[in-house]
Amino acid sequence: MKFSKEGRRKRIHYRIRKKVKGTAERPRLSIYRSNKAIYVQLIDDVSGSTITSANSLDATIPKDVAKAEQAKAVGKLLAEKAKSENVTSVVFDRGGYLYHGRVKALAEGAREAGLQL
Numbered sequence: 001m002k003f004s005k006e007g008r009r010k011r012i013h014y015r016i017r018k019k020v021k022g023t024a025e026r027p028r029l030s031i032y033r034s035n036k037a038i039y040v041q042l043i044d045d046v047s048g049s050t051i052t053s054a055n056s057l058d059a060t061i062p063k064d065v066a067k068a069e070q071a072k073a074v075g076k077l078l079a080e081k082a083k084s085e086n087v088t089s090v091v092f093d094r095g096g097y098l099y100h101g102r103v104k105a106l107a108e109g110a111r112e113a114g115l116q117l
Contacts, residue, residue, distance in 0.1 A: 013096030020093050021045050029078070029090040029110070029117070031103060038071045038102055040078050042090060051085055054078040071102040075109025082115055089116040 003011065022028025027042040041053035054077045055061075056070045061077070063070075082090070090110075097103045107117055 009096035011096075016093060016096065020091050022091055022093075024051075026089050026091055027051050027087060028093045029115075030093045031095045031097065031106065033095070033097055033102055038067070038074055038106060040074060040106060042078070042082060042085075042087060051087065052078070052081040054081060068102050068105040071106040072109035072112075075106040075111075075115075076113040079110045079113030079115040083113075088114070092117045 020028055022043050022045040024044045024046065027044050030041050030043055032039040037056045039053070039055040042051040043049070044051055054074050056067075056074050058074075058077065061070055061073045082088075092107060094103055099107070111117060
């Protein structure tokens, strides 16, 4: 059976989600990547709530740089927001995307800003 690119990503995401659970102390860092932007949020799966979120559409993120640089800035912004919520460690959920390019840049930006993945 042949799957579309999106269907394949969804299957991988479900496989990841079977293993990855976020708690209030160590929330899940969930990524969604579109062609124009990248969105990330910290989720507490126990209570089913979003702790904080960030995206590349934010006014503080530069628009005149490459998308990978924007993703890195989003990672740093999320880490700053997480620190204000007293979150230092997270579980990384790459959302079915390969750990490459913008996803990798976002993770590196979050690590540089002090978030432990």
